[in-house]
Amino acid sequence: MSVDLLGFLGVxxxxxxxxxxxxxxxxxxxxxxxxxxxxxxxxxxAGLCVHMLAAATGLALIAxxxxxxxxxxxxxxxxxxxxxxxxxxxxxxRVGRERTAGRQAAPDLAPGGPPEPGPAPDRWxxxxxxxxxxxxxxxxxALFFVSILPQFAHGSGSMTRQIFFLGTLDVVIGLxxxxxxxxxxxxxxxFFARPAFRYRWDLTTGWLFIAMGIGVAATA
Numbered sequence: 001m002s003v004d005l006l007g008f009l010g011v012x013x014x015x016x017x018x019x020x021x022x023x024x025x026x027x028x029x030x031x032x033x034x035x036x037x038x039x040x041x042x043x044x045x046a047g048l049c050v051h052m053l054a055a056a057t058g059l060a061l062i063a064x065x066x067x068x069x070x071x072x073x074x075x076x077x078x079x080x081x082x083x084x085x086x087x088x089x090x091x092x093x094r095v096g097r098e099r100t101a102g103r104q105a106a107p108d109l110a111p112g113g114p115p116e117p118g119p120a121p122d123r124w125x126x127x128x129x130x131x132x133x134x135x136x137x138x139x140x141x142a143l144f145f146v147s148i149l150p151q152f153a154h155g156s157g158s159m160t161r162q163i164f165f166l167g168t169l170d171v172v173i174g175l176x177x178x179x180x181x182x183x184x185x186x187x188x189x190x191f192f193a194r195p196a197f198r199y200r201w202d203l204t205t206g207w208l209f210i211a212m213g214i215g216v217a218a219t220a
Contacts (some may be wrong), residue, residue, distance in 0.1 A: 008152040012170050015144070016177045021081060021134045027180050028088075028205050029127045030185035031192040035120060036127035037185060041178030043067055045130025045171045050136050052167035053132055055145035077137035078217035084130065085209030092202035099195055111172045 022044045030037025062069070135141055146166060153162035185192075192201060 004152040004154075008169070009173075010150075010164055011148065012173055013151075016174060018020050021077075021138060021209075022131065022178075022179075024149070024205060024208060024212075025084075025134045026181055027185055029130065030182040031189055033123050034182055034186045034189075036123040037182035038179065039082075039124040039127030040131035041175060041182060043128035043133075044135045044178065045131075045174050046128075047132045047135025047138075048141060048167070048171050048174065051142045051145050052163065052171070054065075054142060055149070055167070056163050073137060073139045073142075074216055074219070077134075077139065077211040080137055081209050081213030081216065082131055083213075084134075085206045085213060088202055088206030088209060092199055092206060095202075096199050 017168060026037055026040045029040035030096060145163065149166050149170075150159065152166060153159060192198060
């Protein structure tokens with residue numbers, strides 16, 4: 001099998017370094033709990049596996065050549081990003097109101113610690129589903145496997161095998177990158193857990209999700 005491995009690695013690394021919806025989902029999940037961040041990372045890469053299988057079977061090419069299908073996927077992805085953002089913003093405002101009411105009722109009490117992350121299975125399920133849906137509903141990921149990835153393959157070999165090889169490499173690189181991001185976020189998690197900063201962080205990330213969703217919908 002002959003592929004332009006060096007050029008492919010450069011493009012993949014650059015693509016991961018540019019922040020997007022996957023980055024925001026993994027980072028936000030990691031600041032809530034390390035296991036949720038890892039689950040979101042695995043979910044995002046599982047979404048990439050779906051795109052890889054679709055590209056290998058030709059389904060992604062059909063979607064890319066059909067404006068109706070492509071726009072439908074974009075709109076679904078946009079709706080999901082807005083949904084995530086609205087949930088985060090509403091939760092942040094609810095916690096903010098509760099903190100304000102708590103301080104007024106008991107002004108001598110110190111602010112509480114980080115919010116309870118919930119049971120481990122719920123954390124994992126929530127992180128994985130957010131990472132998976134954000135990625136699998138992103139048509140740009142599908143286009144990468146259809147239009148960008150084949151440029152690093154060679155016609156002398158099996159295109160399907162080369163897509164699987166390069167796609168698997170992409171998934172592995174992504175897992176390493178996301179897990180490194182989760183480890184970094186874990187180190188500063190105590191800072192994110194400060195009530196005042198957490199409130200601003202939640203509002204900021206929530207509105208970023210909404211802005212991304214609106215931006216995606218606007219291009220559909």
